[in-house]
Amino acid sequence: RVRRGLGSIRQDLNVSIACGDRVEIKGCQDLGWIPRIVRLEMARQLHFYRLANTLRAAAGQPLLPPDRRLDDEATEATVAEAVASRFPETLHDVSEAFASSTSGMVERGLGQGHVMLGLALPGMSGLLGTKTLDEEGAQLPRLGRELAGAAKLAGVRGVFHSDELPAYGITEAEVNVVREALSLAEDGAFVLCLAPHWQASLALEAVRGRALIAHHRLPREVRNVTVSKGAPLDGTTGPMRPLPGGARMYPETDVPPLAMAPERWTDLCANLPPSNEERRARLTPTGLSDDQCDQILSRELDDRFLEHLDQRPAKALASLMLEHETA
Template identity: 40%
Template sequence: MTASEYDYDELGLVAGLEIHQQLETATKLFCQCPTELREPEEAERTFTRYLHPTRSELGEIDEAALEESKVDREFEYLAYDSTCLVEEDDEPPQELDEEALEAVLEIAQLLEMEPVDQAHVMRKIVVDGSNTSGFQRSTLVATDGEIETSDGAVGVEDLMLEEESAQRVAETDDGVRYSLDRLGIPLVEIGTKPDISTPEQALEAAERIGMLLRSTGKVKRGLGTIRQDVNVSIEAGARVEIKGVQSLDDIDDIVRNEVARQVELVEIADELRNREASVGDSQDVTDVFEGTESGVIEGALSSGGSVMAVPLCGFDGLVGHEIVPDRRLGTEFSDHAKRHGAGGIFHTDELPAYGVTEHEVDALREAVGAGPDDAVAIVADDTDTAETAIEAVVERAETALEGVPEETRGANDDGTTRYLRPLPGAARMYPETDVPPVEPDPSDVPEPELLTEKVERYQDEYDLGEGLAEQVAYGKHMPLFEDVVVDGVDPTLAASTLESTLTELRRDDVSVEVLGDEHLRGVLELVEDGELPNEGVPDLLTALAEEPDRTPAEAAEEEGLGGADESEVQEAVAEVVERNEQQVEEEGMQAFSGLMGECMGALRGKADGDLVSELLREEIQKRA
């Protein structure tokens, strides 16, 4: 049965969302550092840390943090000229950023949520290196909201204000390298109740929340600024948290594939029970592969490593069983081995292959006492890694006998997922004693206008077409559009420049991403002040993209893009008509279109098209 054929109601599908969105604020959540991202090449220095889990107030250690700490890694951090002691965890955090809190209270209004009386900052243990402190600071701001979908209401359980994690830059020989430019950017987390019952409803709910967030005009836009986590379970399965869904469009596929994975794992568990399957003890089988032609195994052994194996009694044919496209039960085992530093596993459902011969497979089976109905999994690596990784495979194989394990998984680009760590527990959170509580006051926070309402207003108030109005309202330049229109810029000019013109330039490989609001605002103001014709906007934006250190006025002067007076336009038009005198005599006004383009080219965007058109018509009429 394919995922599209499942009866989700019959399976008892339950899903919930966690939406993480960066806020557009001037400074970070607990310090005064800017929130702009930097290139790793701009880093001025580095430092390293080793992180370990801490106990909660009750003396407990979170299981997910404990497993993470078993992987011995060094964390290297890139620091910039803007990096402060708070970001390095060498100084206590400052008070919660007021601008970020106000933005979250606006979001709470749109989600019909009730703000808490007093917001306390908590520490959430994170020892994967993404926070220099070993924890993430998080604050509950509002509860008990709701959004509507076509399949019914979805409750919103909590609204959190958090600090963003550091950005993973690269894997190193000793661990992971992170960049501190992203660490501490204010982040809102929206958690829904488990009210979602179909993949389509999950997508619709995520789109609705995304629209509400953008309606505030106070969220960052672009790749990596929003992430979605999805919690999925079926009645016979278990709750699985899927982290890091980058695109809204992937959510329904993620849910479908997770349902399919759980269904297959439940069926595999049933079959394993029917076979009275079991998992044996791990053992060293290095001698079996002496003189092997397998590159992977030979590489491990030549470095003084070992080959560890585990017999999987009754698992024959099931380790290689596909549970979702391109992922098998053996892939699940391999994910666990990789978490402990191994490159992966081999198993007898796929062997002989990868340089492993049939003779070696037979010898392997004999060495561990595996019969024809059994499978064997092996790990080849340095001895410590091989031993730790094979034990992780043993644990995962034992859970396969039971069905679907509760766990945290990571989203892959193809809509599948991979194992990350166990689900976190209550021991993960404890109070932050360095930041005083705050009392949110929503009374002075205006309720934002929804994007759907903006589209209607732009059509009515600014006479924009429906398509252009929608592009502006949902586009990342919406706040800038509203600002410049209030300042007197023509709405049609602002809308077409910020959406159509920038899109066309991007398609022509102009690096418009380097243009900031100050560039765009300056260009529009030059047009409004009569110092640049409309036709000169694309050329000026192109020039600024090539040398963004210039102001729009400087670039316009240096590129000769200032407006030409009527006498200059008249002279240029006359020259074009003179050069094409014979064509004008023969074709008359039919020559207008071709000559209009030539006139605009000659003037290089210095003149308004309406003026050029008027003068060209007059000049043709004189000579026709």
């Protein structure tokens, strides 16, 4: 029997344009949605390329070239350092500003012992965006949604940001108190997260990271089609995880980075085992055939082979070792 209907087949889409980068999209179960999903992803990549250059121009940094193949690593590193210095890592507990809030959402959260943490985003006022739909009802790309997507990976339901406030029962007066608490300039934006302290901290750290990335080309990542009631909501996508490398290795997210002393790093680099190319180069002068070299290397017999090379002719020794894997 052949199973039919949604869910019986799955397609992964890979989308990239010159000014963006490769994004893998999962959850494309309905073939009819694929053109729309691709179009919206292309629009998203173009939007964030333009936004990156808007942010870089405002910060006095060199603009991104229109083709990612023209990117310069040294320039990007310099921009990253300059931008990071402008974005504070400090999170502010602004729960007190909402002590008398009439927002049901905020009141319930604070009543459960959650906190409202705030993060300042200098120079981003008006750039986070508000919900706007295209002619087919799909949400247009906006940075605020990307920041919320980053926060949700920490397990929170979402965040509030200044471009969309006052709303959700949060008043203009409360917004002003938050701006004052964060010492924001007129062009500054902010993001709020209501959750247990540890979770809100993780969420806003992710938000800051995504805000910094907004000054660069979009990251390679795996995204998932936004689904509602088992079907695509509007063709837009949300982040899932970084795109794995060629060896299908994902960055480890559960183990904190290990700080390594420079002398330890130098010692490790000086004592690395030989590369495959170096191992083969050691065998080349012995006169072994390519096939014998391949087998010796694949079975990791090269050290023992070289150790006993003075006891027998090279090809005879190789044949003996490959036949018995001993010497």
